[in-house]
Amino acid sequence: MRWDVIELLFFAYRDFVGDADHELEAFGFGRAHHRVMHFVYRYPGLKVADLLDVLRITKQSLGRVLKQxxxxxYIIQKTGNNDRRQRLLYATPKGEALVTRLAGLQTDRITRALGGIDPAGVEAIGRFLRAMIDRDDPDKVLEAIFGAGSKKPRE
Amino acid sequence: MRWDVIELLFFAYRDFVGDADHELEAFGFGRAHHRVMHFVYRYPGLKVADLLDVLRITKQSLGRVLKQxxxxxYIIQKTGNNDRRQRLLYATPKGEALVTRLAGLQTDRITRALGGIDPAGVEAIGRFLRAMIDRDDPDKVLEAIFGAGSKKPRE
DNA sequence: AAATTTACGTCAGCCATATTGACATATCTT
DNA sequence: AAGATATGTCAATATGGCTGACGTAAATTT
Incomplete structure (x- = not known):
């Protein structure tokens, strides 16, 4: 049993999301809003259906958060060009500001944690995290992350 | 910005806890029950107050889950020897069976993800995860994890 | 011995986020 | 024209958090 890694993942994730949670309170938002904002910012033009796949929640749950x-x-919708049923999602400047602020906090923690680890070690960390992810039915975002660099996310 | 690591952590954790979530449904339990069972099994004789520190929830929230x-x-209480106000928590055989079953699923995923990574890489992964965790006010469990091996958890 | 603090439990109510099922609308596909 | 798809919405429910208040037993301090 890898009790060590199980517990390290628990505590690492707890503190990792804690950074953003604290900041979100000031906006009256929760973790759900952050997740939506993050992926909409990173993958502009994401469809509602894509978001549902990524977040693994139901349309009804997403509905409330997205409406807010x-x-x-923080987000605007544009009707799809090819398919006018689709509502493509984009972050507004206001939304971008929020996402980058939260990602900044998390990046600080990551950079700190990565400090003093050599390039081979950093490569191993990336390989480990990727290998922890299910690859059986990758959604659009995972395809972008794992895919051969066809549709890259926003930097 | 370390968008890459931010997203890898999200997906890795989502799928990591997903293993246990699926299994827990059969018991009518949720993630909260798993967390409680895990730490009680691993740190036998944990006090209620310790558990509150680790899980970072309120007494009332813990109360419901613990009572179930x-x-x-799945758990039994024993009155503390030194301090009879304390209720020390222990997993029953039934509780142990549940915890080890869930940890088995997660260990499988971890072992798979660690496969093909050399010892130096594995060491880097451990260092990274440890460095992601806040160390300012460590609770009893974190002390055991980081501490100089005085009070080791159950293997 | 009395007062205070601590550890724990519990009651009542609130909020955020998730669920399922059903149904409506617009639009694309056949 | 019929059917499938993308999205939105209504209603009801569950889980797992929260706050505030209060009670009891046991330890500690005065």
Missing amino acids: LLDEG | LLDEG
């Missing part, structure tokens, strides 16, 4: 983000001007 | 686990015979 739309109403408060 | 006690009622259904």
Whole structure:
């Protein structure tokens, strides 16, 4: 049993998301809003259906959170060009500001944790995290992460 | 920005806890029950207060979940020897069976992900995860994890 | 011995986020 | 024209968090 890694993952993730959680309180948002904002910012033009795949929640659950983000001007919808049924999602400047602020906090922690680890070690960490992820039915975002660099996310 | 690591952590953790989530449904339990069972099994004689520190939830939230686990015979309480106010928590054989089953699933995933990574790489992964964790006010469990091996958890 | 603090339990109510099932609308596909 | 798809929405429910208040037993301090 890898009790060590199981517990390290628990605590590492707890503190990792804790950074953002604390900041989100000031906006009256929760973790759900962060997840939506993050992926919409990173993969502009994401469809609602894509978001459901990535977050693994139901349409109804997403609905409430997404509506708030739309109403408060963090995200805008554009009707799809090819398929006018689709609502493509984009972060507004206000949304971008929030996402980058939260990602900054998390990046600080990551950079700190990566400090003093040599390039081979960093490569091993990336390989480990990738290998922890299910690859059987990859959604659009995972395809972008694992895919041969066809559709890269926003930097 | 380390968008790559941020997203890898999200997906890795999502699928990592997904293993246990699926299994827990059969027992009518949720993630909260798993967390409680895990730490009680690993650190036998844990006090209620310790558990609150580790899980970072309130007494009331823990109360509901803990009561269920006690009622259904997964955990037993023993009055503390030195301090009779304390209720020390222990997993029953039934509880042990559940915890080890869930940890087995997660260990499988970890072992698979670690496969093909050399010892130096594995060491780097451990160092990274440890460095991701806040060390300012370590609780009893974190002390055991990071501490100089005084009070080791159950293997 | 009395007062205070600590460890734990519990009651009542609230909130956020998730669920299922059903149904409506617009649009694309056949 | 019929059927499938993408999205939105209504209603009801569950889980797992939260706060505030209060009670009891046992330890500690005065």
